[in-house]
Amino acid sequence: MKSQITNALSDFFFEYETPRQVLVRNRRVGVVCRLIQLGVLAYIIGWVFIYEKGYQSSDTAVSSVFSKMKGVGYTNVTGTERIWDVADYVFPPQGDSSFVVMTNYIITEGQKMGNCPELPGKHNCSSDADCEGGSFKRTGHGQMTGKCVNTTKTCEVLAWCPVEDDNNIPDPPLLMSAENYTLFIKNSVTFPLFEVTRSNLVEGIDNNYISKCLYDQEDSPLCPIFKLGDIVKMSGFNFETIAKVGGAIGIVIDWTCNLDFNVKHCKPMYNFHGLYGNPDEKDKARASVGYNFRFAKHYMEDKVQQRTLLKVFGIRIDIIVQSLARKFDIIPTLTAIGSGVGIFGVATVVCDLVLLYLLPKREFYKNMKFKYTDTQTQK
Structure with missing residues (x-):
């Protein structure tokens, strides 16, 4: 038992596993792979580093x-x-x-507090009944007294008099x-x-x-x-x-x-x-x-x-x-490079999909890429 544990630990610390790679000679797949990698490289250099300046940290003032x-x-x-x-x-x-x-x-x-008529159009009236005493009009200049001024046909208000006339700019x-x-x-x-x-x-x-x-x-x-x-x-x-x-x-x-x-x-x-x-x-x-x-x-x-x-x-x-x-800051620089390297994996994924599902010889490529073992029932 002790020997098995020692061997397992030795294998874990002192062995390195590498994935199996298959070299596929196919012009179409090769061109697709290189185009994707070229596009990713252009994105990393052109957009991330040159345009967005991903190698720098930023601050506002x-x-x-x-x-x-x-x-x-x-x-x-x-x-x-x-x-x-x-x-x-x-x-x-x-x-x-x-x-x-x-x-x-x-x-x-020369305005002073007192009673004076409103401007024509602000609150017109024909009798005192049209002017409710103690009420206000939103566009008016003061509080209505309840009187209608016959000369102007407008309500009298308690306001700063004479009221402002701003009709003519x-x-x-x-x-x-x-x-x-x-x-x-x-x-x-x-x-x-x-x-x-x-x-x-x-x-x-x-x-x-x-x-x-x-x-x-x-x-x-x-x-x-x-x-x-x-x-x-x-x-x-x-x-x-x-x-x-x-x-x-x-x-x-x-x-x-x-x-x-x-x-x-x-x-x-x-x-x-x-x-x-x-x-x-x-x-x-x-x-x-x-x-x-x-x-x-x-x-x-x-x-x-x-x-x-x-x-x-x-x-x-x-x-x-x-x-x-x-x-310039080393941290965003390494982050940008690391994310760019990861994006290169997109080319492998796309090419694997083309090989395994779209090409006429997809079954042949599957057999080359994957190694199958039979599952045996232990008696």
Whole structure:
């Protein structure tokens, strides 16, 4: 018994078993096998290693964006001249990655709390019975008092009076000068896996360069200062059209870096996308065209609280950072090679199926490939 166990262990540790191979001389099967192997090899080299870069590990960045607008706007409405600076036309003013630049507006000055008639079309009436006191209308400006104003044939409301009339949007836009505003973008990214930190103010971009440069896709692709009119144009929009009722533009900062090369080659690329407000769209067929919001400036006059209400039409800019860094790593390299070697087995499986089930001499090949033994019943 002990001898049998010793022999079994010896056979297990000191013997090597190899599968039996049969060399088949068949041109069709040989060509099929080599074509499949060639296809697998092309897939491994072309797709896995060259296109997908399967020999590298990848990481996405943690990023931060700071923005700053510069420029002065001018308006002359009914003889009233006004200068608009950054504090007036950028919302919010903190330099976020998402902000709005005002390009058009409707202003309602001297509003104070009181009773006044609604605008025609908001809540028309012919008698007090049509105006239910204490109720609200979703598109109205305040709470109905229960009275019908005969001069306007609309319900009286408790609201900020006079109520805003936004039916007539200024055309051309009041702040067409916004086309010449400039936007400065400062962006930094960190790839934690590779411990690499980069900024869009790359090598060669200093204070002297920034003070003179303006972004151009061909001549100055790394300049971080952009003219608003150029941003709109590169997004596929017409400035006057989008400035009238507003819209949205996405600025994508693309960090696609191959860290197998010197880190100085890791540089950003800027892309511009029109999100909505495109003049090619059928604006008349769509609801809620453009981009707008309201804000009020409150003040006291003769101990009465008053406000100036502005309905702002503007260009919303969203700065989006997308990133992907790659670097050589032995683990994904070995994984890619191992999976590729395994795929080579597909050629053997396909050729075996052709030999054993499709060729006229399949029975002959079966006898050559497999060795059969008779099962004997032990008496």
